[in-house]
Amino acid sequence: MQAVFLDKGTFSDGIDLPAPAGVSDYVTYNDTPKDIDLIIERCKDADIIITNKVQIGADVIASLPKLKLIQLTATGMNNVDQDACNKHDVALYNVAGYAVKSVPEHTFMLMLTAMRAGIYYHQKVADGTWLANGNFCLLDIPLIDLENKTLGIIGVGTIGKRVTEIARAFGMTVLWAEHQGQAPRNEDYTAFDEVLARSDVITLHCPLNEQTQHLINQDTLAKMTKQPLIVNVARGGIVDSQALTDAINSEQIIGYASDVFEQEPITSDDPLLTFADHPRVIFSPHNAWGSESAQETLWQMLSKQVADFIDNRS
Ligand SMILES: NC(=O)C1=CN([C@@H]2O[C@H](COP(=O)(O)OP(=O)(O)OC[C@H]3O[C@@H](n4cnc5c(N)ncnc54)[C@H](OP(=O)(O)O)[C@@H]3O)[C@@H](O)[C@H]2O)C=CC1
Numbered sequence: 536m537q538a539v540f541l542d543k544g545t546f547s548d549g550i551d552l553p554a555p556a557g558v559s560d561y562v563t564y565n566d567t568p569k570d571i572d573l574i575i576e577r578c579k580d581a582d583i584i585i586t587n588k589v590q591i592g593a594d595v596i597a598s599l600p601k602l603k604l605i606q607l608t609a610t611g612m613n614n615v616d617q618d619a620c621n622k623h624d625v626a627l628y629n630v631a632g633y634a635v636k637s638v639p640e641h642t643f644m645l646m647l648t649a650m651r652a653g654i655y656y657h658q659k660v661a662d663g664t665w666l667a668n669g670n671f672c673l674l675d676i677p678l679i680d681l682e683n684k685t686l687g688i689i690g691v692g693t694i695g696k697r698v699t700e701i702a703r704a705f706g707m708t709v710l711w712a713e714h715q716g717q718a719p720r721n722e723d724y725t726a727f728d729e730v731l732a733r734s735d736v737i738t739l740h741c742p743l744n745e746q747t748q749h750l751i752n753q754d755t756l757a758k759m760t761k762q763p764l765i766v767n768v769a770r771g772g773i774v775d776s777q778a779l780t781d782a783i784n785s786e787q788i789i790g791y792a793s794d795v796f797e798q799e800p801i802t803s804d805d806p807l808l809t810f811a812d813h814p815r816v817i818f819s820p821h822n823a824w825g826s827e828s829a830q831e832t833l834w835q836m837l838s839k840q841v842a843d844f845i846d847n848r849s
Pocket residue numbers: 610611612631632634638689690691692693694695712713714715740741742743746747768769770794795821822823824825
């Protein structure tokens with residue numbers, strides 16, 4: 536079978552990404568631009584498309600009669616038209632659970648950096664402000680401890696559960712948010728609006744889909760009464776960037792720590808970039824998933840899934 540990997544360059548150099556067993560013709564591209572004709576041209580003989588973030592829409596799927604499997608090198612599946620896959624009998628696989636160390640650790644890196652103004656203070660050491668100040672320490676922006684704070688988690692799956700464990704080790708109270716508008720399914724969950732109202736930090740770990748598109752918007756931000764920090768390592772589209780920008784400006788929220796953006800890479804006109812120097816705003820370039828061990832685990836899991844798929848088809 537032919538497998539075409541459209542965006543191999545999303546992995547680090549040095550991570551070995553051999554053809555999965557059963558793939559006889561393995562074609563790789565470092566990057567595939569958003570150009571439907573180019574994607575179709577590259578995949579016209581493919582039985583299997585492997586991709587991390589290339590958008591595979593209904594037009595592409597309908598134009599590839601040989602296609603049998605789209606295998607994502609990711610957990611989130613929002614870049615593929617799932618209805619079109621069902622319609623054309625194309626299997627769609629993600630890789631679940633590969634980043635259960637990497638993403639939670641990154642979540643806390645972002646959270647701690649924002650709460651303790653880490654980038655701000657690093658710059659003050661480097662630019663001589665600390666020296667000019669004269670005292671042994673500089674403390675002009677408050678450092679906020681996590682202990683005794685309430686953490687609201689939206690999306691209590693593999694990643695949300697590990698974040699729960701780490702948060703409890705920090706001495707935080709954790710609230711698991713029920714889906715918006717639904718009664719809590721059991722005593723472990725708290726109603727969505729109550730989580731917004733009670734949390735000092737809100738962290739997003741749900742998938743991007745029709746229900747979660749712009750879940751964080753003007754209305755939901757207005758329900759955040761404790762001026763929380765929002766952490767987003769899930770998907771940019773879960774947050775309405777303009778509403779978030781307004782909420783930071785009006786101090787409805789204390790800050791925003793994000794690995795993901797509606798447009799990736801972020802473009803220079805994105806309003807969020809106006810906060811590049813804000814002491815409680817920190818961005819990373821969608822790399823929370825990518826510790827070396829997570830990349831290696833991902834490829835092992837993916838290789839087995841693809842090999843099993845080919846086995847079952849032959
Ligand atoms: N930044 C990065 O590098 C990475 C980002 N991600 C993102 O993180 C997301 C979560 O990953 P992971 O934990 O492994 O996935 P899981 O599928 O294990 O967990 C997702 C959880 O979200 C919950 N959920 C779904 N819809 C809603 C909703 N409307 N409101 C509240 N909760 C909801 C689900 O709960 P229920 O079953 O109750 O519906 C489920 O428990 C991925 O979808 C991906 O987008 C993942 C890896 C890396």
